Amino acid sequence: MENSPKPYMNPYLAGVFLGSVLLASFLVLGAGLGASSGLARIAAALELSIAKTHTLSSEYFGKWGETPLNYYLVFMFVGTVLGGLFSALAAKRISFQLEKGKAASRLLRISFALIGGIIIGYASRLAQGCTSGQALTGGALLLTGSLVFLICLFAGGYLAAYFVRRQWND
Amino acid sequence: MIDTLYSLNILDTSLALLISLVLGILFGVALEKAGFGSSRRLSGIFYFKDMAVLKVMFTALITAMLGLLYAQALGLISVESVYLMPTIYGAQIIGGLLFGIGFVMSGWCPGTAAVGLASGKWDALICILGAILGSILFNETFHFIQPLYTNGNQGILFLSDSLHLSKGVTAFLFTIIGIAAFWGVEKIEQKVTGKSEYLGSQFLKIFSFVLFSAALGLMLIYGQTTRKALVYPFFKNTQTACLFSEQALLQKVEEAQDHIAAEELAERLLNNNQEVLLVDVRPENEYANFHIKGAVNIRLSDLSEQLIGYKNQGIIVLYSNGMTHPAQARDSLNRQGFNNVYILTDGLLGFVDLCLKPVALRSEPVPDGLAQKINLWRGYFLGQAKGQKGVEEVRNFAHKAPGLIDTQWLSENYKKPDMKILDLRSQNEYNTSHIPGSLAISPESFRGVVKGVPSVLLPAAILSQTISLMGIKPNDFVVLVYGEKPHDATLVSMVFERLGHENYGILNGGFLKWQSEGRLVDTELPKVIDSSYRLNYADNFTVYYKTVLQAIKDKDAIILDVRPQDYYLGQKSDEARAGHIPGAINRPYTEDIRKADKYSLFKTVDELTTAYKSIIPTNASKIIVHCRTGHQASQTFFILKNLLGYTNVYWYDGGWTEWSARKELPIK
Numbered sequence: 001m002e003n004s005p006k007p008y009m010n011p012y013l014a015g016v017f018l019g020s021v022l023l024a025s026f027l028v029l030g031a032g033l034g035a036s037s038g039l040a041r042i043a044a045a046l047e048l049s050i051a052k053t054h055t056l057s058s059e060y061f062g063k064w065g066e067t068p069l070n071y072y073l074v075f076m077f078v079g080t081v082l083g084g085l086f087s088a089l090a091a092k093r094i095s096f097q098l099e100k101g102k103a104a105s106r107l108l109r110i111s112f113a114l115i116g117g118i119i120i121g122y123a124s125r126l127a128q129g130c131t132s133g134q135a136l137t138g139g140a141l142l143l144t145g146s147l148v149f150l151i152c153l154f155a156g157g158y159l160a161a162y163f164v165r166r167q168w169n170d
Numbered sequence: 171m172i173d174t175l176y177s178l179n180i181l182d183t184s185l186a187l188l189i190s191l192v193l194g195i196l197f198g199v200a201l202e203k204a205g206f207g208s209s210r211r212l213s214g215i216f217y218f219k220d221m222a223v224l225k226v227m228f229t230a231l232i233t234a235m236l237g238l239l240y241a242q243a244l245g246l247i248s249v250e251s252v253y254l255m256p257t258i259y260g261a262q263i264i265g266g267l268l269f270g271i272g273f274v275m276s277g278w279c280p281g282t283a284a285v286g287l288a289s290g291k292w293d294a295l296i297c298i299l300g301a302i303l304g305s306i307l308f309n310e311t312f313h314f315i316q317p318l319y320t321n322g323n324q325g326i327l328f329l330s331d332s333l334h335l336s337k338g339v340t341a342f343l344f345t346i347i348g349i350a351a352f353w354g355v356e357k358i359e360q361k362v363t364g365k366s367e368y369l370g371s372q373f374l375k376i377f378s379f380v381l382f383s384a385a386l387g388l389m390l391i392y393g394q395t396t397r398k399a400l401v402y403p404f405f406k407n408t409q410t411a412c413l414f415s416e417q418a419l420l421q422k423v424e425e426a427q428d429h430i431a432a433e434e435l436a437e438r439l440l441n442n443n444q445e446v447l448l449v450d451v452r453p454e455n456e457y458a459n460f461h462i463k464g465a466v467n468i469r470l471s472d473l474s475e476q477l478i479g480y481k482n483q484g485i486i487v488l489y490s491n492g493m494t495h496p497a498q499a500r501d502s503l504n505r506q507g508f509n510n511v512y513i514l515t516d517g518l519l520g521f522v523d524l525c526l527k528p529v530a531l532r533s534e535p536v537p538d539g540l541a542q543k544i545n546l547w548r549g550y551f552l553g554q555a556k557g558q559k560g561v562e563e564v565r566n567f568a569h570k571a572p573g574l575i576d577t578q579w580l581s582e583n584y585k586k587p588d589m590k591i592l593d594l595r596s597q598n599e600y601n602t603s604h605i606p607g608s609l610a611i612s613p614e615s616f617r618g619v620v621k622g623v624p625s626v627l628l629p630a631a632i633l634s635q636t637i638s639l640m641g642i643k644p645n646d647f648v649v650l651v652y653g654e655k656p657h658d659a660t661l662v663s664m665v666f667e668r669l670g671h672e673n674y675g676i677l678n679g680g681f682l683k684w685q686s687e688g689r690l691v692d693t694e695l696p697k698v699i700d701s702s703y704r705l706n707y708a709d710n711f712t713v714y715y716k717t718v719l720q721a722i723k724d725k726d727a728i729i730l731d732v733r734p735q736d737y738y739l740g741q742k743s744d745e746a747r748a749g750h751i752p753g754a755i756n757r758p759y760t761e762d763i764r765k766a767d768k769y770s771l772f773k774t775v776d777e778l779t780t781a782y783k784s785i786i787p788t789n790a791s792k793i794i795v796h797c798r799t800g801h802q803a804s805q806t807f808f809i810l811k812n813l814l815g816y817t818n819v820y821w822y823d824g825g826w827t828e829w830s831a832r833k834e835l836p837i838k
Contacts, residue, residue, distance in 0.1 A: 008204060008205035008222070009203040009204055009205075010373070011204060011205075011225035011226045012225055012226075012229050012352070012373075012374070012377050014200060014204035014205075014226050014229075015204070015225060015226040015227065015228065015230040015232075015233065016229055016230070016233050017200045017203070017230075018197070018200040018201070018204065018229075018230035018233075019230035019231065019233025019234040019237065020233060020237070021193060021196045021197050021200055022230060022234040023234045023237040023238060023241075024193065024196075025193050026174075026234065026237075026238050026241075026247070026252050027172055027238075027241060027247060028172075028174065028175065028189055028193075029174060029175050029176060029181065029186065029189060029190065030174025030176025030177050030181075030251050030252050030253060031174075031176050031181065031252065032253070033193070033197050033281070035280035035281035035284060036279075036280040036301065036305075038280075039298065039301050039302055039305060040305040040308075042302060043301075043303075043305035043309070044305070044309070046302065046306070047306050047309065055309075058309050058310070058312070059309075059313060059316075060308065060309040060312040061309045063746065071182070072181050072182070072186050072189075072190040073190065075187045075188075075190040075191040075194060076190040076191065076193060076194035077280075077284060078191060078194060079191040079192065079194020079195040079196075079197065079198060080195070080197050080201070080281055080284040080285065081198060081285070081288050082191075082195050082288070083194060083195035083196060083197060083198020083200075083201075083202065083285075084198040084199070084201060084202045084207060084284060084285030084287070084289060085198070085288035086198070086199060087198065087202035087203055087285075088202050088207055088285075088288055088289040088290075091202070091203070094288075094290045095289070096290040096292070097290065097291065097292065098291070099210050099291050099292075099293050109293060110296055112275045112276060112277075113209075113275075113277065113278070113294075113296040113297045113300065114276075114296050114299070114300045115272075115275055115276075115300065116271075116272045116273070116275030116277070116278070116297060116300065117272070117276050117278070117283075117296060117297035117298065117299065117304065118272070118301070118303050118304040118307065119268055119271055119272030119275065119276075119300075119304060120269055120272035120273060120279060120300075120301055120304065121272075121280075121300060121301030121302060121303060121305045122268065122272075122305070122308050123264075123265045123266075123269035123272055123304075124265070124280065124301070124304075124305075125304070125308035125309075126261050126264065126265040126268070126308065126315060126318065126319060127261055127262050127264075127266060128255060128258070128265075129255065130280045130281070131269075131273070131279040131280070131282075132197075132280065133255075134255065134262070134266075135227070136227060136230060136231055136234075137255075138255050139231045139235075140231045140232075140234035140235040140238065141235070141238070141249075141252065141254060141328075142235060142328055142329040142330060142337070142340055142341065142344065143254060143255055143257060143326070143327065143328060143329065144257045144324070144327040144328065144329050144331075144332045145255065145256065145257025145258055145262045146255060146257075146262070148257070148259065148263060148266065149262040149263075149265060150266070152262070152264075152265075152266025152267045152269075152270065153267075153269050153270040153273065155266070155267060156266060156267035156269060156270025156271045156273075156274075157215075157216050157271070157273050157274040158216055158270070158274075159267075159271070160270065160271040160274045160275065161213075161216035161274045164274055164275050165217065167277075168213065
């Protein structure tokens with residue numbers, strides 16, 4: 001990546017683009033966008049490969065049966081990675097790195113990323129969706145619960161931001 | 171009207187998966203282009219350094235929201251064909267707070283982490299692995315977290331309903347807040363980082379103006395909270411070109427194209443016009459007192475559920491005493507994609523005045539032609555309550571119908587021309603021996619998947635076709651003959667209930683009793699001349715899960731779960747979840763049947779009366795019966811309504827199959 005990366009898109013126009021994709025999803029699929037469900041399905045497939053009977057008899061993953069990956073949001077997640085790849089390649093924005101503040105240790109950033117990941121994995125199952133499936137999709141449908149989720153998401157983020165700010169210290 | 175893959179229930183086909191992949195790719199491109207492949211940029215919002223997340227997200231949200239509402243206004247799509255998530259306050263508040271903490275810690279959310287991964291960010295990979303672990307952890311702790319998972323479940327709840335505003339106003343306010351937020355965060359960026367790319371820029375001004383205008387237009391279309399019922403619906407049939415033309419709109423109102431005149435309705439009903447479904451939306455007692463002949467009574471709140479099978483088929487005419495309620499209901503139905511709903515000009519009072527008032531009592535002279543018509547109408551609408559000629563003749567040889575009939579009576583009457591005997595046993599049983607003249611029909615031919623719910627009774631339009639193919643006419647007396655299971659006959663009785671065909675009976679003891687008494691059988695196929703059974707809709711007894719949910723909340727109905735006890739207790743289950751509807755009483759359907767040595771009989775009315783007296787306080791108590799698929803519950807319904815004379819019995823056909831599969835519904 002010798003050439004410098006292209007600048008990001010105007011955020012408002014990017015929003016219109018994203019909103020149009022969401023609208024297309026409503027009109028064609030009859031369902032909005034989602035990401036965490038895809039991950040949860042992958043998790044179920046993983047757990048199935050390790051402990052099949054246990055997973056099939058478990059209350060949450062069990063109802064997805066033996067082929068949890070045969071689900072539209074799994075394909076959407078794969079598509080999201082691919083789309084990200086195409087776009088990042090085109091804009092020369094691929095760089096292998098651990099993103100963190102210069103002054104923060106690698107261990108700190110890795111632990112935060114892992115623990116944060118576990119929390120969002122758990123929380124998105126609890127709330128039946130994440131930023132995509134609840135906040136964005138449900139928000140666009142003006143569903144009360146999804147908007148409550150969106151507000152709480154920012155509340156939680158701002159409350160915790162102070163305590164994890166060190167990872168971005170330069 | 172677009173049929174989405176979700177509404178067609180084909181989200182699991184390879185086509186749907188391929189489309190999802192493509193949409194995913196576009197989703198990924200959008201996120202990446204917005205710069206969401208960087209955790210540093212994403213978490214910038216929490217430190218007021220980079221507010222891109224808010225700008226992108228709210229713009230996307232508003233774009234899709236306005237787009238979808240416009241699509242609905244244009245009649246492109248109905249909101250029912252989009253998957254809607256339930257509002258569950260507990261889960262969404264705690265889930266949201268936790269999610270926010272995880273978001274600021276990891277710097278990612280699932281969708282952006284996918285893009286981060288594609289951009290080579292190691293922390294995105296770690297976050298994704300964490301999220302997978304978190305999902306597994308959720309599965310493993312589901313048992314403990316389940317109370318929270320369903321805590322505060324409100325079902326599908328729109329912000330407009332929470333705020334008691336119309337959808338248009340809600341969307342408009344939301345857009346205004348969004349625009350204010352854009353300007354606010356640009357200011358914040360300027361303060362914190364010293365520069366703002368868009369604050370006060372030409373771009374942001376134009377952008378804000380476009381959003382504002384789009385939301386304003388939408389609000390005008392959807393009308394104010396005061397429900398200008400007459401204004402909106404005409405957009406349905408008009409094209410985009412005149413969408414914004416107030417004048418064209420008002421003209422339509424002026425021309426009253428959504429009205430049907432009393433005289434026209436009277437003529438159509440008199441001529442047995444099959445296309446008209448007349449719906450009385452007044453309270454039950456007023457309906458019971460007097461209604462226009464042929465009308466069915468549906469509560470305003472149940473309209474959209476009950477009428478779904480008539481969406482854009484034939485015409486639906488709503489009436490009340492006046493016109494306000496029907497106009498509001500029509501407005502609401504229109505928003506749900508119905509474009510065949512009309513209201514009766516001047517309501518019931520107008521109808522009575524114009525069509526039924528005796529000529530002699532009128533202050534103005536009436537032309538001869540009209541006078542004749544008025545007399546015809548009076549004869550038709552004010553004559554017999556049930557009115558169909560021939561019914562009386564059939565009743566001469568019939569028992570009280572609907573009801574049970576015995577084998578002796580049938581053996582004396584089975585050859586009568588107006589008698590139609592339906593044999594509900596299996597094909598080979600029928601082929602080897604049946605009551606002379608009986609027709610073979612499987613109870614399953616009346617059921618199917620409706621709106622994704624399996625094994626529910628088909629819409630009246632389809633039922634009347636099947637009935638026509640069997641040559642049954644509205645005046646025929648129908649005898650239902652079961653094999654071993656009396657509830658096969660009661661399931662088919664629901665077909666006739668739905669069509670308002672009350673002239674039927676169930677052979678008590680079924681074919682096996684007939685056979686064991688050595689009565690005449692043969693193997694010949696009957697001659698059938700197909701009829702054109704009038705499409706009639708008398709179903710005000712089938713309820714849907716929302717009604718049941720409401721009944722639980724209001725505690726105004728007895729819910730009878732007639733499944734076997736072990737299913738009720740959740741010890742056995744063939745469905746998505748085990749257990750029962752909170753507050754439901756278990757009265758297994760098998761309790762109502764007595765086994766003789768070779769056949770099954772309904773218990774005597776005395777026995778049944780005693781049994782149900784201990785469960786149901788009065789004959790007018792509201793009762794909702796259900797089982798797994800509606801089959802067993804049809805038997806309890808038949809007994810309560812037709813044998814014991816309970817007047818307020820409802821049938822939740824979707825039953826446990828649907829209830830257990832709708833995870834947002836409470837169970838015990």
